[in-house]
Amino acid sequence: MKRSASAQWQGTGKDGKGALTTQSGTLKGTPYGFNSRFGDGQGTNPEELIAAAHAGCFTMALAFKLQGAGLTPESLATEAKLTMEQEGAGWKIAAIALVLKAKVPGASPEQFQSLAADAKATCPVSRVLNAEISLDATLE
Incomplete structure (x- = not known):
């Protein structure tokens, strides 16, 4: 399986x-720039997309793990909180905190x-990812 995305830049x-x-076409010419990456400007940024990918990947992986254990989740809601830190002259993704709220009938x-x-x-x-990844999982 292979997936692809592209970036175009001017200036x-x-x-x-x-x-x-x-x-997939989910993003089609979606704008990004300095202000959307390091400020509050309109558009997306690579780190936001990594956080979304991590939340989605983890949540689906958990759904498969629960299914394998004979459990069906009523709901799984994950927020990925990504932290960037300056390292020398550049930046790095230092950590991602996954915060999960789940309703899984029958799960201890x-x-x-x-x-x-x-x-x-x-x-x-x-x-x-080469970052510290923490998990705060709450079974409701």
Whole structure:
């Protein structure tokens, strides 16, 4: 399986502007730039997209882990909070905090925590990131 996305850019890093497009068409010329990345400007940014990818990947991985344990979630809601830190002259993704609220009938708290931890460790996005990844999983 292969997936692709593309970026186009015009101008300097601070004053330029760019657009992101994904193979699926979900993003199609979606604007991004300095202000949307490092400020509150309109548009997206790479870190926001990584956070969305991580939340989606982890949540689906957990759904599969729960299914494998004979459990069907009523709801899984994950927020990925990404932290960037300056490192020398550049930046790095230092951490991602996954915050999960879940309703899983029939799951014990221990079983739920074990499956959530396994999903965090094994989802493909977690595995590609070189950042501290924490998980706060609440079974409601």
